[in-house]
Amino acid sequence: MQYTLKKSLGQHFLKDENICRKIIEALKRMPHKQLVEVGPGGGALTKYLLQLPDTDFKAVELDDEKVVYLEATYPSIKGKIIHQSFLDINAPFENTFTVIGNFPYNISSQILFKILDWKEQVPVVIGMFQKEVAQRVAAKPNSKMYGIVSILIQAYYEVDYLFDVPPECFNPPPKVMSGVIELKRKNTKYDIRSEKDFLMLVKTAFNQRRKMLRNAVRSLFEADFLQDEIFNKRAEQLSIEDFAALTFKMK
Numbered sequence: 001m002q003y004t005l006k007k008s009l010g011q012h013f014l015k016d017e018n019i020c021r022k023i024i025e026a027l028k029r030m031p032h033k034q035l036v037e038v039g040p041g042g043g044a045l046t047k048y049l050l051q052l053p054d055t056d057f058k059a060v061e062l063d064d065e066k067v068v069y070l071e072a073t074y075p076s077i078k079g080k081i082i083h084q085s086f087l088d089i090n091a092p093f094e095n096t097f098t099v100i101g102n103f104p105y106n107i108s109s110q111i112l113f114k115i116l117d118w119k120e121q122v123p124v125v126i127g128m129f130q131k132e133v134a135q136r137v138a139a140k141p142n143s144k145m146y147g148i149v150s151i152l153i154q155a156y157y158e159v160d161y162l163f164d165v166p167p168e169c170f171n172p173p174p175k176v177m178s179g180v181i182e183l184k185r186k187n188t189k190y191d192i193r194s195e196k197d198f199l200m201l202v203k204t205a206f207n208q209r210r211k212m213l214r215n216a217v218r219s220l221f222e223a224d225f226l227q228d229e230i231f232n233k234r235a236e237q238l239s240i241e242d243f244a245a246l247t248f249k250m251k
Helices: 017-028 064-073 105-117 131-138 148-154 195-207 240-247
Strands: 034-038 056-060 098-102 124-130 157-165 178-185
Touching (some): 017 098, 017 124, 017 178, 131 157, 148 157, 148 240, 195 240
Parallel strands (some): 098 124
Antiparallel strands (some): 124 178
16 A cells, blocks of 8 residues: 655655664653654554554554555554644643654644643653754754754753754655754753743744844843843853743843
């Protein structure tokens, strides 16, 4: 049975068994009882995930054709597919669960933000992204890659860039390198006034990242506090701790 690839869904299917095994090995280092695969596609990872012992497995797949293909090729997956967009579903398990996948590239950042909504339930994420997106998630302060997604993810997760995946490992080959990263939820939380304030501050600061912070976030602080020397920096020079502390000084 065959399937077609849909560019509109950002589909690039993994075909390199070595890469599949490396991803599965990374997963096996982490304890997990419940597991969600995002975008199983042609089942490159799925066939391994279905064999994991003592694991309650679900796969989230939007594409009708892929659902038919997966059920025909891997009969044990029947009843385990959530046939929706990952961005539209409710948490697939009641307790904690691990998320894994070769994430559709056109919505990969949105997938991460969706996982952030469930951060209390998701201790581990292992995902494949365009390399540039993976690098942005893992980026540290004082780098061009460091930005909104770096801070919002790293506020709650340790990010480990595991390895590159070249285009020829996929069908069809994407025009870019890919990268696999692992997120592990942090045990300690940053002290912030509220998640809403933190999000607004980070987004406002980076919306004009070339400007001095004072000019970028002027609307969020009283004029006299804006004289503080931290505002002489640019957004990319601030650590997560810096942003967290500043939430308590916002209007």
